[in-house]
Structures are given as C-alpha cells and as structure tokens.
Amino acid sequence: MRKLFPHPQLTLLLAVVWLLLVNQITLGSLVMAALLGTAIPVLTGPYWPDRPRLRNLPMIVIYLAIVLWDIVIANFIVARIVLFMPNAKLRTAWVAVPLRLTRPEAITVLAATITLTPGTISADLSADGRTLLVHCLHAPDPEAVLHDIQTRYEARLLEIFA
Amino acid sequence: MVWDLLITGFLVLAGVFGFVGSFGLVKLPDPMTRLHAPTKATTLGVGGVLIASMLFFATKQGHISAHELLITLFLFLTAPVSAHFLAKANLHGDRPEGLPQPEGSEWATFSPGTDTAAEALAETGDAPPLTPPEGRDH
Numbered sequence: 001m002r003k004l005f006p007h008p009q010l011t012l013l014l015a016v017v018w019l020l021l022v023n024q025i026t027l028g029s030l031v032m033a034a035l036l037g038t039a040i041p042v043l044t045g046p047y048w049p050d051r052p053r054l055r056n057l058p059m060i061v062i063y064l065a066i067v068l069w070d071i072v073i074a075n076f077i078v079a080r081i082v083l084f085m086p087n088a089k090l091r092t093a094w095v096a097v098p099l100r101l102t103r104p105e106a107i108t109v110l111a112a113t114i115t116l117t118p119g120t121i122s123a124d125l126s127a128d129g130r131t132l133l134v135h136c137l138h139a140p141d142p143e144a145v146l147h148d149i150q151t152r153y154e155a156r157l158l159e160i161f162a
Numbered sequence: 163m164v165w166d167l168l169i170t171g172f173l174v175l176a177g178v179f180g181f182v183g184s185f186g187l188v189k190l191p192d193p194m195t196r197l198h199a200p201t202k203a204t205t206l207g208v209g210g211v212l213i214a215s216m217l218f219f220a221t222k223q224g225h226i227s228a229h230e231l232l233i234t235l236f237l238f239l240t241a242p243v244s245a246h247f248l249a250k251a252n253l254h255g256d257r258p259e260g261l262p263q264p265e266g267s268e269w270a271t272f273s274p275g276t277d278t279a280a281e282a283l284a285e286t287g288d289a290p291p292l293t294p295p296e297g298r299d300h
Contacts, residue, residue, distance in 0.1 A: 020232045075179055075206035082186040082199050092195055096262040112242035116205065121197055122242070123249035127273040131264035135249065137190075137198040 004038065006045045009054060011037040051105075056160050063156045067113055070152075074118040081119070081138050093139040095120075095146050097132040100154060106161040107132070113153050120145060165221040169214045176210025183207055193252045201245045208237055 005011050015037035022029040054060065081090070101107050107129065111122040114134055124133040139145050186199020212230035219227035253271040261269075 017232065017235075020228045023227060023229055071202075071205055074202045078186070078198055078202040079179060079182040082182050082189060087189070087191045090191070090195065094258070094261050096264055098265065111246065112238070115201055115242035115245050116238065118202075119198065121194075121201060121245055121249055123194070123246070124253060124269045124271050126264035126267040127270045128264075128267040131267065133262075133264070133269055135194050135197075137195055 007041040010041045014040055059159050070117040077118045090138050091140045093136045093142040095134045095142045097134055097149055099130050103161050106157050110157055169217050172210045172214035176207050180207035197245055197248055201241055
C-alpha cells in the first residue's frame with residue numbers, strides 16, 4: 001500500500017485537480033484521475049526524500065478558514081488605506097520575524113500567508129533561514145504585527161508541520 | 163432575479179477591488195508600498211469574478227463549474243511568489259533605511275553565493291559566511 005501510494009495527500013490532490021480541470025465527473029475522467037494520482041507520486045517519489053508529515057488535519061482546515069477570512073479582511077483594510085489615507089500618514093515598517101519553524105515547506109506557507117494577509121509582505125529570508133523579513137504597509141505598532149504573525153499563523157503551522 | 167442581483171453584486175465588488183489595486187499602484191509613494199495594493203486588493207477582485215462565474219453557471223446554465231476553484235488555487239500559489247520576487251529585486255537595488263538585521267545572520271538578498279536552503283543549513287548548523295553589504299552604486 002505504502003509502495004503504491006507513497007504520498008497519499010499528493011495522490012488525492014492530483015486526482016481532485018484533474019477532475020477540476022476536466023470540469024465534469026465521468027467514468028473516464030475518474031479513471032484518468034486515479035491513474036495520474038497513482039503514477040505521478042510514484043515517479044516523483046525520489047525527489048521528495050524527506051517530506052513533511054501532515055498529521056493535524058482539523059488544524060489545516062482551521063488554518064485555511066482563518067487565512068481565507070483574513071484575506072477578505074486584508075482586502076478591505078488595504079482598500080481603505082489606498083483610497084482614504086494620505087501618503088504622509090502612512091507608517092511603513094520593516095519587521096524581522098524570528099522563526100520557530102524550520103521546515104522549508106512550513107516557512108514557505110508562512111511567507112505566502114503573510115503576503116496574502118493584512119498590510120504585510122514577506123520580502124526576504126535570512127541566509128540561515130531563521131528570520132523572515134516582513135514589510136508592513138501601515139504599522140503604527142510593529143510589535144503588534146510581530147505578535148500577530150507569531151500567535152495567529154506560526155503557532156498553528158507549528159502544530160500542522162509537527 | 164435574486165441570483166441576477168447577487169451575480170451583479172459580486173461583479174461590481176470585483177470591479178471596485180480591481181480598481182483599488184490598480185489605483186494603489188499609482189497612489190502609493192514607493193516601490194515596497196506599491197507591492198501591497200496589487201497583492202491584496204486584487205485577490206478579492208479576481209475572487210469576486212470567480213464567485214460570480216460559479217453562481218452564473220450553477221443557476222443560469224444549470225451545470226456546476228469548478229474551474230474557478232482551480233484559478234483561485236493557482237492565484238494563491240503564484241501571487242506571493244511574484245510579490246516575493248519583486249520585493250527581493252527591490253532590495254537588490256538599494257538597501258532600504260531602517261532595515262532590521264536578522265540575529266546572527268544576513269538577509270539572503272545580501273549574501274551572494276548562498277541560497278536559502280533552510281533545512282540543509284539547519285542540519286549542518288553553520289550559517290553561511292557573512293558578507294557585509296558593499297556600497298551599491300546605481
């Protein structure tokens with residue numbers, strides 16, 4: 001079983017993506033989805049020698065919900081800043097976020113989340129991979145931004161990529 | 163009728179946010195702040211069109227369309243990556259004032275010859291050699 005499906009999540013993801021691409025569920029597309037979902041993980045297995053284990057499924061769902069909600073909020077916040085705040089009142093700030101996450105996959109997810117959520121963009125990673133550089137569009141209190149990132153996103157990612 | 167209104171509402175919302183994203187590019191003062199508008203405001207802009215499209219096909223054409231979910235997925239995968247590239251390109255141009263220093267290291271952009279293979283580095287435990295940012299002429 002493990003040999004046939006070395007990466008069950010990837011198998012599922014590939015099958016779902018294929019079905020969405022075809023945009024209809026017929027017997028043919030189901031067979032094709034199963035074929036792709038089986039073949040691609042087996043063929044690309046050697047490239048994933050040390051992939052992360054995702055155990056905490058409920059936490060992933062919670063995390064996705066939080067991020068989606070934050071993206072919607074982010075849109076309104078940034079729209080308000082763009083439309084109504086004079087440039088002179090903008091308080092841009094650079095924030096260095098010390099990372100507790102060590103897995104590249106986890107750091108990538110955190111960086112992408114930061115970019116998609118309110119008023120922050122991840123701009124760079126330190127050369128040793130332990131600090132993330134974040135640019136804030138309007139942050140009168142950079143400490144609060146740091147605290148938000150660490151408790152809201154990073155803490156949950158730590159549980160997911162445990 | 164209700165569906166018509168709902169679809170129209172989402173399209174208008176999408177148009178507004180698409181406009182805000184583009185307007186932000188013009189209005190905000192410098193390259194880093196300009197990055198913020200298109201990465202955020204446009205996700206809801208595109209999202210609104212996609213929701214409207216799904217509603218339209220589900221209620222008017224009578225078949226479920228799911229391409230939109232894929233578009234959302236690809237958008238969420240690509241928007242942060244391109245924003246990250248642009249931010250790094252901008253850092254390369256000129257070291258910004260007030261840039262904090264990472265503890266015991268240097269930002270990857272200013273460490274030539276290293277890639278940020280976080281895991282490999284974490285395993286060996288030695289940080290790449292620190293190179294002081296040389297004066298950039300431009």
